[in-house]
Amino acid sequence: MMDVPVGELVVLAVAIAGGGVVTGILAGLFGIGGGAVLVPVLFEIFRLIGVPDDVRMQLCIGTSLAIIVPTAFRSYRTHKAKGMALQDVVKLWTVPVVIGVVIGSALAVVAPAAVFKLVFAFIQMTIAAKMLVVGDRFSIAPELPGPVTMRIYGTVIGLLSALMGVGGGSLSTMLLTLYKRPIHNAVATSAGLGVPIAVTGTIGYMLAGIPHMGELPPLSVGFVSLVGFALMAPISTWTARFGAILAHRMARRHLEIAFGLFLVATAARILSSLVM
Numbered sequence: 001m002m003d004v005p006v007g008e009l010v011v012l013a014v015a016i017a018g019g020g021v022v023t024g025i026l027a028g029l030f031g032i033g034g035g036a037v038l039v040p041v042l043f044e045i046f047r048l049i050g051v052p053d054d055v056r057m058q059l060c061i062g063t064s065l066a067i068i069v070p071t072a073f074r075s076y077r078t079h080k081a082k083g084m085a086l087q088d089v090v091k092l093w094t095v096p097v098v099i100g101v102v103i104g105s106a107l108a109v110v111a112p113a114a115v116f117k118l119v120f121a122f123i124q125m126t127i128a129a130k131m132l133v134v135g136d137r138f139s140i141a142p143e144l145p146g147p148v149t150m151r152i153y154g155t156v157i158g159l160l161s162a163l164m165g166v167g168g169g170s171l172s173t174m175l176l177t178l179y180k181r182p183i184h185n186a187v188a189t190s191a192g193l194g195v196p197i198a199v200t201g202t203i204g205y206m207l208a209g210i211p212h213m214g215e216l217p218p219l220s221v222g223f224v225s226l227v228g229f230a231l232m233a234p235i236s237t238w239t240a241r242f243g244a245i246l247a248h249r250m251a252r253r254h255l256e257i258a259f260g261l262f263l264v265a266t267a268a269r270i271l272s273s274l275v276m
Contacts, residue, residue, distance in 0.1 A: 015045060020235030028075045028243025035166030038064040040269045042228060055215050057113040061165030062205030062223030065198045068167045070237040072194025078244035079188035086185055090192040093154035097168060097193055098200045100158020105204020117270050119163045124267035127174045132260035140178045162201050167194030183255055187247060
C-alpha cells in the first residue's frame with residue numbers, strides 16, 4: 001500500500017477524532033455502542049487510504065467492534081446507574097449473543113464484502129421503519145416470551161451484530177419495544193449487551209482477517225486496525241456519558257424519531273457504496 005502524505009494523515013486524524021465524538025454521544029443516546037455510525041465513518045477513512053474494497057467492510061466491522069468495547073462499557077455503567085436496564089434480560093441473553101457473534105465472525109472468513117453491506121443496510125432500514133412509521137401501533141406481545149425463545153432471539157442478535165459491526169443495540173432495542181418495553185429501558189438494556197458482543201466480535205475478526213494481512217493497512221491485527229482503535233476509542237468512551245445523560249432527558253417519541261432518522265442516513269450511505 002502506498003504511503004499516505006502527512007497532510008492527508010492530519011485530515012484523517014481530525015476526521016477520526018470528530019467521528020469519535022459523534023460515536024460516543026450516539027452510543028450513550030441510543031444504546032447502540034456506536035457501531036452504526038462507526039462503520040460508515042471508518043468505511044470512508046479506509047477508502048481514502050486505499051484499503052481494497054473486498055476487505056474494507058470487514059476491516060470496518062472488526063475495528064468498530066474493538067472500539068465499541070470501552071464505549072459500550074461506559075454507556076452501560078451510566079444507564080445502569082439510572083436503574084433503567086432490565087438485568088434479567090441482560091443475563092439471559094449474554095451467552096446466546098456470544099454464540100451468535102462467534103458464528104458471524106466465522107462467516108467473515110468466507111463471505112464477500114457485499115453481504116456485510118447488504119445486511120447492515122437492510123437491518124438499519126428495518127429498524128428505522130419500526131421507529132418512524134410503525135411506532136407503537138404494532139407489537140408482538142405485551143410481555144417478553146419464555147427463556148427458549150429469548151435465547152433464540154439472543155443468538156440472532158449476536159449473529160447479525162457480528163455481520164454489521166454493531167453492539168447489538170439497534171436490534172435489541174427494536175425487539176424489546178415490540179414487546180412493549182419502554183424505549184428508555186430498551187436502550188439501557190441494549191447497552192449492556194454491547195460489552196460481550198464487542199469483546200467476542202473483536203477476537204473473532206482478528207482471527208478471521210489473518211489470511212488477508214497483506215491487503216490490510218499497517219498496524220492491523222486481522223480485521224482490526226489498531227490505529228483506528230487507538231484514536232477513536234478514548235474519545236468515544238469519554239463522550240458516551242453525555243449521550244446517556246441526554247437520552248434520559250428526552251421525550252420518548254423524540255428519542256424514537258431521532259433514532260430512526262439516524263438509521264436511515266447510515267443505511268443510505270452504505271447502500272450507495274454498492275453502486276458507486
